Amino acid sequence: MQVPLLDLKPQFAKIRDEVKQAIDRVLETQVFVLGPEVQKLEQEVSEYSGAKFGVGCASGTDSILLSLMAAGVSLGDEVITTPYTFFSTAGSISRVGAIPVFVDIDAETYNIDPSLIESRITPRTKALIPVHLFGQCADMGPILEIADEHGLYVIEDAAQSIGSKTKLDGAWAAAGAMGHLGCFSFFPSKNLGAYGDGGMVVTNDEGLAEKVRMLRAHGSKPKYHHSLIGANSRLDAIQAAVLRVKLKYLDGWSDARRQNAGFYDEAFAESGIESPKVRDGNRSIYNQYVIRTEARDRVMRYLKEHGVGCEVYYPVPLHLQKCYAFLGYNMGDFPESEAAARETLALPIYPELADEQLSYVVKCVLEGLK
Numbered sequence: 524m525q526v527p528l529l530d531l532k533p534q535f536a537k538i539r540d541e542v543k544q545a546i547d548r549v550l551e552t553q554v555f556v557l558g559p560e561v562q563k564l565e566q567e568v569s570e571y572s573g574a575k576f577g578v579g580c581a582s583g584t585d586s587i588l589l590s591l592m593a594a595g596v597s598l599g600d601e602v603i604t605t606p607y608t609f610f611s612t613a614g615s616i617s618r619v620g621a622i623p624v625f626v627d628i629d630a631e632t633y634n635i636d637p638s639l640i641e642s643r644i645t646p647r648t649k650a651l652i653p654v655h656l657f658g659q660c661a662d663m664g665p666i667l668e669i670a671d672e673h674g675l676y677v678i679e680d681a682a683q684s685i686g687s688k689t690k691l692d693g694a695w696a697a698a699g700a701m702g703h704l705g706c707f708s709f710f711p712s713k714n715l716g717a718y719g720d721g722g723m724v725v726t727n728d729e730g731l732a733e734k735v736r737m738l739r740a741h742g743s744k745p746k747y748h749h750s751l752i753g754a755n756s757r758l759d760a761i762q763a764a765v766l767r768v769k770l771k772y773l774d775g776w777s778d779a780r781r782q783n784a785g786f787y788d789e790a791f792a793e794s795g796i797e798s799p800k801v802r803d804g805n806r807s808i809y810n811q812y813v814i815r816t817e818a819r820d821r822v823m824r825y826l827k828e829h830g831v832g833c834e835v836y837y838p839v840p841l842h843l844q845k846c847y848a849f850l851g852y853n854m855g856d857f858p859e860s861e862a863a864a865r866e867t868l869a870l871p872i873y874p875e876l877a878d879e880q881l882s883y884v885v886k887c888v889l890e891g892l893k
């Protein structure tokens with residue numbers, strides 16, 4: 524049996540007709556960049572995430588970049604985030620000339636450990652970027668409190684977590700809508716994936732929304748009049764049309780992911796494999812299902828030999844990347860991130876997995892562990 528880490532074909536098979544009609548609709552308009560289709564998606568995604576405004580852009584990476592620019596983060600400023608994330612979180616900080624300042628993760632959720640943030644704040648700190656990793660929200664209560672106390676922007680990297688929820692002051696809040704700016708990625712492999720690159724910034728702040736809207740089109744308003752220096756980072760109408768079809772199914776797909784996760788959780792209980800831990804008051808959408816074992820490399824080899832797709836997110840924490848040597852960090856600086864990089868492995872979790880596939884993955888993991 525073959526079980527890929529992700530197979531988008533069964534999803535496409537179910538929505539093929541709708542997607543083709545949506546793409547046809549765009550072709551008939553011959554409007555390809557921004558336009559009404561993108562506007563409708565912006566409205567639907569902002570409503571979905573409980574934010575007031577949505578601004579589509581070219582990628583998840585650019586949604587972080589544009590958010591930092593809108594927040595006025597620039598040369599020499601410091602932005603706090605974790606070293607255990609996709610490169611783009613820190614890379615975007617660097618691209619505006621700011622300095623990523625790393626804080627270690629919580630060992631159980633892999634998200635930023637709020638108790639470690641305050642000691643890293645300096646007069647140059649401008650923003651915090653909590654990452655909602657693997658589909659689970661970071662511990663936003665204390666993060667928002669710290670930001671408020673120190674006058675910092677909170678930019679949520681929600682690239683892996685659209686639809687994820689957390690209890691905040693007793694009520695459900697959604698990933699992306701809790702801080703000043705929230706960043707979504709529509710990269711095809713994400714839980715809400717386009718048929719190419721795409722991203723969106725969501726916010727409750729009308730001024731920030733307007734700034735991001737200008738920045739994605741070279742900082743112009745009106746056209747050819749530039750009060751800001753922006754970028755060319757716009758969302759395509761074809762991507763928006765595809766995403767509008769898919770958004771309707773997203774909650775159902777998230778339920779299916781949670782169900783698959785429940786199957787694995789049960790199967791791995793007392794096996795020596797650590798299942799992902801979801802914090803009380805969190806509702807994960809399992810963008811990834813990440814197990815943990817000291818025998819990670821052995822299990823990974825076994826899975827690959829037996830046709831099971833798996834991947835290490837992320838093998839090298841960002842403080843140990845070559846391009847960040849100049850920041851002066853060393854091995855040992857962020858022990859939880861380093862341990863996670865050594866011991867974790869993502870398994871297939873996509874919604875359309877069949878029961879036999881799930882059982883086969885479990886069987887191979889347990890055999891690989893022996």
Ligand SMILES: *Cc1c(COP(=O)(O)O)cnc(C)c1O
Pocket residue numbers: 582583584585608609611612654680682683708709710720721722
């Ligand atoms: C995917 C991802 C991004 C970047 O999104 P792209 O659309 O690929 O540019 C940023 N942060 C995290 C945590 C991601 O997983």
